[in-house]
Amino acid sequence: MKKTRSVGYVIMTIIVIGFLIITLFPIFWIFLNSFKNYQDIAFYPPKFVFQPTLDNYFSPDRLTPGAFRKSGFVYAIRDSAIISFFSVTVAVFIGTMAAYAITRLKVGGHSMLLVIISARMMPGIVILLPLYLIYSKVGMVDTYFGLILTNIAFLLSFVIWMMSSYLKEVPEAIEESAIIDGCNLWQVYFRIILPLSTPGLTAVGIFSFLAAWNEYLFASILTVKNITTAPVAVSQFILDKMIPWGGLSAASIITLIPAFVFVLIVQKQMVSGLTFGSVKG
């Protein structure tokens, strides 16, 4: 009995480890490739051992520059940081206010929740086409403001849903006593509710950052030459006649790093964050 159990345990362990290796492999592979010279990348059979180089990150070559030497990419990282920062800050700020209105002040009710879910599931492409026409008309294509506004709209449903579940856990008695003490709703919200929901705000903020940082569909059309975002810039490494895999791999790794750092911070809240709080982590 004991023996069969341990055999089963070993098999299960092997399956899990195999799964983890498969999960890590593509990330490891692009990481490895970012340190190969162009001959090693195009070599068959693929090389697992090679002389590493930093050229893909720093080479000043004109046709295939290193990621940090390609001006478009460096600016894109900056633009992405700016766009993500403002999108997340505003979305979390006004989304939390809306969540408060919906959960505590009972504005909207049941149908409101369905609207929020629908907004989360809204196909981006459906909005992108008309939005492009509207933005063209009012001169918002290729501006920070335009892209930030779009990001906010798509982050809002997520922020509202997440914050609603956090706010439900703040005891109502605290608010009531504050109101009796003569606080108005704004004071209650900014002095009591917001400070109490700081942990929630952090998690929601980081999840929103991931979405904004990784966004490609809207950025691919709503940015032209004044601004770019990191995913768009990564895709622009592809040239007409060839794909410089070295620089592309390096740019990929640089783009992945902020996302990985942040997701590792919030991995515990991951589950409730991605499932509308309906599954506790």
Place this chain on the structure above:
Amino acid sequence: MGRLKMITRKSKLKITKVLFLLPALSIFMGVMVYPLIFALFNSFRKYKLTQLTNVRFVGFDNYVKVLTDHVFLEAILRTVLLAIVLVSVELAIALFLAVILSKTFRGHGLVRSVLVLPIAATPVVVGLTMRLIFDARIGVTNYLLSLIGISGPMWLFDEFWSLASIVLMDIWQWTPFLVIVLLAGILSQPKELHEVALVDGASSFQITMKITIPLLKRVMGVGVLIRSTDTLNLFDQIWMLTKGGPGTATETTSVHIYKAGFRFFNFGIANAMSWIMFLIMMVVVLVIVKRINLLGDD
């Protein structure tokens, strides 16, 4: 307090409440609802960005064209089939792994740290990485296959195998998400039922099939909702991996509409397709939300 004072206080409260919601609501109306309605309006017009002097109403013409267009209908069918295949395969693998993980590893920290990485990975990067990995000439997939004596397919140059590479890519990226969700669901289940069943002489397998999995229904439902809608929207990774090709072999609804809009600049047609996609999506959302009782009263 006087009656009048109370009324003004009440209406003031109401205004305050609305003010809390107003910023979010106006962005939502301006950037989602208004474009959606504008898209509906344009879907009844002949509207080519290349012929802006010739924009006019054409009634249901665009819809007739779109609904008789084989390429578009195939894209919808392909997207729906893709979603069904992806969600069921990912769910099956994830369920299996989550059950195993719940039994074996005590500390889930390390496992979770690995599993969150694909979820956070930039979709564009994932698509491009897979393009290198599935490369028919220098790709590592065919190399690994050759080690076990299989001569690998042409992947991205082949209609069937390019679709297969998309399936593998999505399974790779999103199975971990479902594993994390289902594992959390299993670990939060009350232990008592399992213990009672164990005392009654049920085997570990029976407990899993008769107790653990049935209790997981709601959690699975949420996972299915999120994964279904995300796969129905699939765009970034495919655009980087195959651009919908070879030919139109890997075009999803989103990819097809993107091409119609931003390659052929046919906004009337593209908006008609968008609205059909939107309606399909809303039906899917409503059916699943109702089925799993996501808004339920519990």
